[in-house]
Amino acid sequence: MTDFRLTALAASLPSTVPFVGPEAQERQLGKPFLARLGANESNFGPSPRALEAMAATDVWNYGDPESFELRGALAAHLNVSPTNIIIGEGIDGLLGYLVRLFVETGDTVVTSDGAYPTFNYHVAGYGGVLHKVPYANDQENPSALFAKARETGAKLVYLANPDNPMGTWHSGETLVRALDDLPAGCILVLDEAYIECASDGTAPDIAPDDPRVIRMRTFSGAYGLAGARVGYAVGAPDLIDAFHKVRNHFGMNRAAQAGALAALADQEYLEQVRGHVVAARDRIAEIALENGLTPLPSATNFVAIDCGRDGAFAKAILDGLIARGVFVRMPFVAPQNRCIRISCGTEADLDILAAVLPDAVRDAQKG
C-alpha cells in the first residue's frame, strides 16, 4: 500500500458511505426489488412537464452556473429575493458546502441522536465535533438542541422539520418560539426536505434575511426528482453569498435545472402528489395496524412503524421485507430503531407491502 500524503484529517477518515443504495442490495440479492419504499423517493414520479423539460434540454451545454431562472422562480414562489437562494446538488451537496464554510477541526456542531447521517458525515469530514441530544417522544427536541448548542458553543445546530426518520414534526410556531433560545452566533440548519408533505403551519414563519437560520429544501421529495439532484437553501444574503466561495459552480446538471423549474411551475401536479401521499400514509398505517404494529403520525412522504420491541426485532422484520423484495430502511439509533420506515408508494407498491408484511412479521416473531 502506497503511503499517500493525505491531509491528517483525510487520513483519519474512513472510506465510508452514509447509506447503502438499493442497487447494491439488489446486486447482493441477485434480483430487483418489487417495491422501492426505502429512500423516501416519490413513487408517484415528477410532473410530466418536468420530464418534457428535461428531454428538451440541450444536454451538450453546461448548466447555467448561476441557476438564474430557477433561483428567480423559487424567489417568486417563496416571496423572497433571489439573493436569499442558493441552488445546489441536492440538500446533501448544500449541507457539505455549509459545513465546509463553518466547521474546521475541533469546531462543535449539534444534532439529534439518530437524525440525518449525511449531515454527520459532512461534519466528521471537516473535523467537527458532533454533540447529540436524544429525541423526545420520537420528536427532535429544539429546546435540548439549542441548550446543547449553548453549552458547547456550537456553530451549527441541525434540525429537520418534519423529521426524518421518524416523520414527526413541530408546528412552525413552536420553532419560532424555540428560536429565542438559539445562542447568538449559532446557525440553525433547518432541513425542510419533507415540508411539501406537511400541513400548512409546519414551516416556521422566519424572515428570509434572518441570519439565525438557513433552510434547506429539495426537489427530491414530493417533486419526484431525487435522481436529478436539485436542492436549495434559503437564508440571509450574506450567508447565501458565502456558498460562492466554495461551491462547484458548474456542478448543476442542466436538464435537472430545467426539470426543477418545470416541476415548480406545476403546482397542480404537486397538489395531486400531496393527495397521493396522504392516502399512502393512511394505507401504510392501516397495513401496520393489521399486522399488530403501530404507525407513528407523519408529516412526510413516509411512515415510521413502531414494531413494538427492540431494534433487533425491527431489523428482523426489515430483513424479512427486503428478502421478499420490498426495499425499506429503519432508524439507526435506539429507541427509534424499534421502528421501520416505509416510504409512500403507489397502490401497487403498497399491495406488495401488504402481501409480504405478515410473513415478515411472523418470521421475526419466530426469531
Place this chain on the structure above:
Amino acid sequence: MTDFRLTALAASLPSTVPFVGPEAQERQLGKPFLARLGANESNFGPSPRALEAMAATDVWNYGDPESFELRGALAAHLNVSPTNIIIGEGIDGLLGYLVRLFVETGDTVVTSDGAYPTFNYHVAGYGGVLHKVPYANDQENPSALFAKARETGAKLVYLANPDNPMGTWHSGETLVRALDDLPAGCILVLDEAYIECASDGTAPDIAPDDPRVIRMRTFSGAYGLAGARVGYAVGAPDLIDAFHKVRNHFGMNRAAQAGALAALADQEYLEQVRGHVVAARDRIAEIALENGLTPLPSATNFVAIDCGRDGAFAKAILDGLIARGVFVRMPFVAPQNRCIRISCGTEADLDILAAVLPDAVRDAQKG
C-alpha cells in the same frame, strides 16, 4: 452585515467564480448567442442512445451511489479494474475531492501559469499554496512542472494533456519519460478531458495501479454530455478508495449515469464526432488564416488562434465576436492571452463565425 462564524479560511476566500457562464453574458447582452463556441462543449451533441437512455430513466429514483454499471463499463473499456475508477460530478467535482484529500493550509501545489482555473480555485479553497511555471512554446512544460514540484515539495502537480486553453499536447511517450523526474510523493493530476479528440499515442501508457498518477476524464467533451456532469478518475485503488472518505455519495444524477453508460457503448457515434471535430478544427484554422490570424495546432475540440498582438488586441477581437453573437473565450494569462479560443462547432456555427470574424478583427484593428 452579520458577523458569521465562518472558518478563518472560508472568511479569507472571495465569493468568486472561475468562469462567467454564457447565460449570464446573454442576459447582459439581452439576446441569445447565435453560436456557442466558448466552453468546449460538443456542438455535435451526444449519441442518440444517450438521449434515449436518459429519457428512459426513472428520475424519481436516486442514482446508484456506487455508479456500479458505469464503473464496470469504463473498466472494461479501459482494460482496468473497477477499483481503479471513481465516478464524480464532472472533472471539476473530482478535482475538488482530490484537492480536499491532499491539500490543507500551506500545502504546496504546482500548475502552469494560465492552466485550468477551476483547479486553482479548489487549491485556494483548501488553503493550498499554488506555484506556477510558464508555458513553453504554448505547451505545458512537464520538466519545469516536475522540477518546481521537487523544489517546493508539492503534493500535487497538475498537467492537462492535451492542454486547455492552448490545444497543444505532448506524446504519451514524452510524458512517460518525464515521469522519471516527478518527485517521490507528488501525484501527477493528469487532466485528459480532451483525450478523445487527440491522436493515438497522446495518452501515456501508465499502469492503472501506478501510484504516481491520477487521470481525469469526462463525458463533457467528445461524448457531448457537458450538462449531465459525469467525470471519472483512473488511478491506484488505494488512491481511488480515498475519494469515498469525502465524496457526495448520492451526488450523481441518475439519468446522467444512464446517459454516460449509453454514450460509452456507442463508440461508433464517438468516432463520427471525432471526424466532425477534425473537420471543424480545419475549418476554424482556415477561417483564422483568411482573417490574417494564426491557428495553433490542436489535439482538442477547440482551436487557439494567435491574434498576433497582445492580450488587449485579442480581447478586442473576442469582444467583437461576443457583441456579434458568437460566444468564445480566451486564455487568461500572457503570453497565451494573445490568442482567442474557438470551440469546434457545426458547419452552421462556423458559418456564423466566418461571417462575423472579419468585422471583429477590423474593429479591433481600428481599436
